[in-house]
């Protein structure tokens with residue numbers, strides 16, 4: 001029975017300002033996508049990785065990821081879709097068709113390239129222990145406000161019950177398949193599963209699993225690397 005990680009990596013990454021897809025932006029000479037896939041396999045519990053690549057860069061993504069799979073594993077690369085949800089839907093369909101013994105599916109953003117392998121292991125272990133959906137989370141350090149359309153505060157939710165959500169998010173393969181049948185869109189996969197009424201469990205995330213979106217995030221990632229913390 002296989003654990004398959006879907007990696008949506010088809011975003012243009014315009015907020016990063018490199019003039020290339022974010023997944024291919026190098027940190028210390030190594031593309032973010034390569035780092036993300038290495039981290040998944042380094043967990044020791046992921047067998048296959050299915051990457052949704054920018055449609056114009058499928059060949060380049062194949063080249064940079066070809067040698068990353070360990071013995072017995074594989075990297076699959078296909079063209080992603082217009083939105084993140086479309087990219088995940090395409091990668092999930094590929095996984096279910098091509099890897100029939102898929103039991104656990106992870107969805108992991110290429111942009112979370114520095115996620116420690118221990119987080120991957122914790123998510124997979126929680127799914128394997130019987131949770132249908134598992135997400136890594138962090139407590140919220142700042143107070144969060146809800147505002148109206150002109151920016152006036154309408155509510156201050158209790159910070160103690162809020163969490164920042166990271167990836168990889170882990171699912172029983174059949175549950176994620178049902179969630180994606182809805183045809184809806186969401187900024188994370190657990191939100192689609194929540195709509196089915198399936199409980200979503202949490203495990204501790206990690207600051208290094210931050211999503212790299214802006215040049216500031218990239219600078220933080222470089223600092224983490226040069227500090228030798230990974």
Ligand code: C5P
Pocket residue numbers: 007008009010011012022023052080081082083084085087088109110111112211213
């Ligand atoms: O844009 P954002 O940073 O939220 O994207 C999160 C992840 O989804 C990134 O890894 C990005 O490459 C991926 N994505 C995708 N297909 C899209 C848009 C984003 O795979 N059409």
